[in-house]
Amino acid sequence: MPRQIPHGYAPLSRRQRVWDLPVRVVHWLLAGLIVFSWWSVHNHHTDWHIWSGIAILTLLIFRLLWGFFGSSTARWTGFIRGPRGVVDYLRGRWYGIGHTPLGALSVVAMFLALAVQVGLGLIAEDEDGLFFGPLSILVSTDTSDWARDLHETWFETAILGLVGLHLAAIIFYRVRGKSLTRPMITGDAALDSRAQPMRPGKWWVALICLAVALGIARWVVAGAPGLPH
Amino acid sequence: MRIRFVAAIAVVSLSAAGVAVAALPKNKALAIMHARHEGMEKIGDTNKLIHRELASSSPFAPAVKSGAATIAALAKQSSGWFPAGTGPEMGKTGAKAEIWQNQKDFAARLAVFQRAAVTFNAAAASGDMTATKARYADLIGTCNSCHDKYRMDMHH
Numbered sequence: 001m002p003r004q005i006p007h008g009y010a011p012l013s014r015r016q017r018v019w020d021l022p023v024r025v026v027h028w029l030l031a032g033l034i035v036f037s038w039w040s041v042h043n044h045h046t047d048w049h050i051w052s053g054i055a056i057l058t059l060l061i062f063r064l065l066w067g068f069f070g071s072s073t074a075r076w077t078g079f080i081r082g083p084r085g086v087v088d089y090l091r092g093r094w095y096g097i098g099h100t101p102l103g104a105l106s107v108v109a110m111f112l113a114l115a116v117q118v119g120l121g122l123i124a125e126d127e128d129g130l131f132f133g134p135l136s137i138l139v140s141t142d143t144s145d146w147a148r149d150l151h152e153t154w155f156e157t158a159i160l161g162l163v164g165l166h167l168a169a170i171i172f173y174r175v176r177g178k179s180l181t182r183p184m185i186t187g188d189a190a191l192d193s194r195a196q197p198m199r200p201g202k203w204w205v206a207l208i209c210l211a212v213a214l215g216i217a218r219w220v221v222a223g224a225p226g227l228p229h
Numbered sequence: 230m231r232i233r234f235v236a237a238i239a240v241v242s243l244s245a246a247g248v249a250v251a252a253l254p255k256n257k258a259l260a261i262m263h264a265r266h267e268g269m270e271k272i273g274d275t276n277k278l279i280h281r282e283l284a285s286s287s288p289f290a291p292a293v294k295s296g297a298a299t300i301a302a303l304a305k306q307s308s309g310w311f312p313a314g315t316g317p318e319m320g321k322t323g324a325k326a327e328i329w330q331n332q333k334d335f336a337a338r339l340a341v342f343q344r345a346a347v348t349f350n351a352a353a354a355s356g357d358m359t360a361t362k363a364r365y366a367d368l369i370g371t372c373n374s375c376h377d378k379y380r381m382d383m384h385h
Contacts (some may be wrong), residue, residue: 046379127271128380129276130372137284141277223284 013118015188017198018097020071022206027184030056030114032042034159046131053121054134054217060115063214069209070201073098080104097195106165113158122220124148134221253314262322265310268303269323270271275299283362290356297346297353297361299384300368307339323383335379341369 019027033052041049067076067207080087088094089101099107122135125144136144170180183189219225253261279296282288316326328335345368352364 125277125280128372128376129273130369130376131282132280132284137281141274143280144277209329 003120015190017187017200018073018189018191020074020200021185021187021200022062022066022070022201022209023074024184024187026059026066030059031096033059034114034163038155046126050121050131050133053118054221056114057118057122057220058213058217060111060118061216062209063111065166065209065212066206069205072196072199072203076108095192095194097191097198102171106162106169110162113154113162117154117159120147120151120154124151124218134223138227195217253312255319258312258315258319261310261312262315262320262324265307265315265324266322267327268306268310272303275374278302279365283358285367290353290358293361294356297350301346301350304343307343311335311339318380321383323380325381328379335375338371338375338379342368343374346370352372366383 021144033056037049037056040052045178065072072078079096079099079101081104085094085101086105094100122133123139123144124147124149125132125136125141127145132144133147136147139147173180261302275296279300282293282296311328313323313329316329318325318326329367345364349361349364350369352360355361
């Protein structure tokens with residue numbers, strides 16, 4: 001007969017895999033590219049800034065696909081939970097692996113915020129008419145200028161806000177004795193013994209997802225030929 | 230009284246001349262800065278239109294032609310846009326103070342831009358789209374060469 005164990009005192013099994021390699025690589029590349037995008041656009045490297053955005057686009061497409069065909073902890077359906085799931089988690093009744101129901105909300109928000117940011121950047125142009133997002137030719141100059149302003153505002157509000165929340169959550173859990181950073185580096189974490197182990201995705205599926213992402217990004221860089229101008 | 234007033238003005242002008250930013254009265258400086266801003270903005274807006282035409286599969290030649298003429302005319306005017314005393318110390322501007330610290334370099338870059346604008350205008354007038362695109366890329370290069378060093382963000 002299972003003994004009732006209060007949350008926080010659950011027996012932790014030995015360290016096991018929680019984040020697969022694609023999830024970790026995407027995470028750290030995104031973190032690096034967000035910093036690089038910010039730095040480059042403030043240091044007269046708008047061309048690098050645009051390429052950084054294209055790289056982020058590629059990562060987002062890959063991650064979207066990996067969320068359907070990847071490891072169990074990478075899948076959208078694996079971690080997106082309704083309000084009841086979030087409440088259960090907050091009451092200490094969650095014994096899963098991977099993103100917590102609350103953390104999942106943050107993941108989805110970050111993904112959507114970055115998608116909006118990339119979308120705005122793709123159709124934006126700079127003030128001086130010297131740099132253009134690859135899809136700016138599909139819209140009017142007024143729309144492009146509007147997109148640039150919003151691109152900037154969106155970064156300063158939504159993106160920085162979510163990054164701040166993300167870092168605050170890491171500190172919060174760290175203070176409570178749980179490192180979120182280490183598993184995102186090594187891929188392994190000590191898990192609640194009641195948790196289902198991660199079902200890893202296939203490496204060749206990851207390659208297909210990457211190929212599709214690169215193909216779509218290339219098409220976007222070319223100005224999305226085939227779409228009406 | 231009157232003599233003292235005149236003397237005061239003389240002292241002020243002399244000390245102003247001493248820092249080499251003399252001569253340009255404030256209202257004139259601000260007028261030049263305004264004209265510069267309007268002119269640069271017009272060049273930027275024209276760039277946005279030309280870029281769209283040249284990126285299109287069938288560029289509308291008359292639009293490129295008139296845009297090239299607009300930029301060439303404004304480029305010619307730009308010689309008078311950067312007199313000493315129209316820097317950030319005078320008012321809101323995208324022009325960095327470095328322009329007046331490296332006047333020789335700045336003047337050289339501005340001249341390269343002006344020549345590129347003339348060459349681009351000639352190419353656009355000829356109707357040769359391949360040459361027009363190449364000369365336009367050259368022109369944009371000259372804009373960037375200056376902006377990287379001497380232009381600062383001025384929005385917000």
